[in-house]
Amino acid sequence: MVISLSLYIVAPAIAVTEELQFNSTTGYKAKTVFTYDETKNVTSIEEQGKGKTQIVDYLKIDFYQPSGKLIATYDNIVDGVSTGNYFKFNFDPKTKKLTGNIDLGGELAGEVYLKGEVEQGLSLIEVNNLGEEIIIAQMSK
Template identity: 45%
Template sequence: MKKMILTLLLAWLLVANMNSQGVLAVTIDFQWLGNQGYTAKGSFSYDAKTAPTIFSEKGSGKMRVLENFQVSFYDNSGQEIAKYDNVSEGISSANYFQFNFNTKIGQVFGSIDLGGEGMGEIYLQGVVNDNLALLRVESVDLVMDEDDSPEIITQF
């Protein structure tokens, strides 16, 4: 009986230790609406236990904080026109990816560059609360929609 109690106690301590050191994944949805009715919707996730209050991610390769980042773009009739996984399992595949987030107040801020980067692909770029534009990569990038005082709305 003592051996069984000791075994259960050790198992409980092991599980409690794993939970105290484990990941506390947070997923946040976001949305942007342009003046012409185009939208960007997506989500990103990070470990709330290790994330700083403010973080910035940029470029391709291993991210410091983000685990996943997906974004989809929709035309003004609500039809999906593009979808990208900019970060997957902590690795960014996008050279121009740029994202800033305040975990304390739940706000995207500063310069962002989200989405595609190859010919014909679509991306959202600019400065939050200043000017964001939805563009298509061409020989000269085509502005599809923009917003002069844009806000990225987040939802936990």
């Protein structure tokens, strides 16, 4: 009787956690934490829309009033799945900076989100009951 044993060594994924904070001149803050698999050796991370993500495994964003009180928190990506239809996230892992279009946070009436073209400036926006976007503050890193 011959017993054959095969051993496979699987290299574990190396998750990198990044934290970014954005501030407004009026005191509002947005803090985001996200993780991605460093072994994929990408030069840029681009995630968009609802569904399975390519690189990012987890992304959470918190919004704070000038007093420091939490306004809202959103888990935009959980276990590699994006929950938002309008979600946009672009990140350069080499420079550790956001790039391009960003849309992080909520989507529905009464919710807030961070949106804009990074190079031109980001806005903290609230959706009113009519579905209109109201800019609460201009944000910078």
